[in-house]
Amino acid sequence: MEHFVTNIKTIRELEIMQVEVNYQKLLLIYTDEGIYAIDDTCPHKGISLSTGKIEGNTIKCKEHGLPVSFKTGEVVGTRQADFLRLDKNNRSVSTYQVILKNDKVYINL
Numbered sequence: 001m002e003h004f005v006t007n008i009k010t011i012r013e014l015e016i017m018q019v020e021v022n023y024q025k026l027l028l029i030y031t032d033e034g035i036y037a038i039d040d041t042c043p044h045k046g047i048s049l050s051t052g053k054i055e056g057n058t059i060k061c062k063e064h065g066l067p068v069s070f071k072t073g074e075v076v077g078t079r080q081a082d083f084l085r086l087d088k089n090n091r092s093v094s095t096y097q098v099i100l101k102n103d104k105v106y107i108n109l
Contacts, residue, residue, distance in 0.1 A: 002099055002106040011035060011105055016059075018050040021109055026096065028105065029059065029070045036070040037096040037107045043068070043075060044084050049093075068093060 005019040005028065017028045018040055027040040027049050040048050042061040051062040058067040058076050064084055067076040075081050075091040097108040 002108050004104055004106050005037075006105050008035075008100065008103045008105060016050060016052075016054065018048065019107070021107055024109075026107065027059070027070075028098075028107075029054065031057075035098045035100070035105060037098050038068070038070050038073055039093040041093060042066060043090050043093055044081075044086055071095075 003021045005021065006017060011017050011028050011030045015030045019026050019028055025040040027038050029036045040050055042049055044061065044064060044066050047061055047063045049059050049061055049068065052059045055067065057071050058069050060067045066080060066084060069076050073093045073095040075086065081091055099106040099108060
């Protein structure tokens, strides 16, 4: 089901934006390649990724710098994940389809 979350102008200006859909916190990320939507929770300690820093195709958690690909949802950098003792079965966040219609951004949940 498609859920309206913002307009393109707003996400383009902010680049990173936390939104809530059905009581679920998601993170929108704007890049020149597109708009991406992922769960706004670091798989390490559950901290919001919205305060993190974008580097390439990843967002790094502000707390421990764990890089998460906003394209795939996968943790990038197994050495750091191993160092943080991140469970091997919990090294990703969910990604969501972003739909653009008439300058509006929707997420498909």
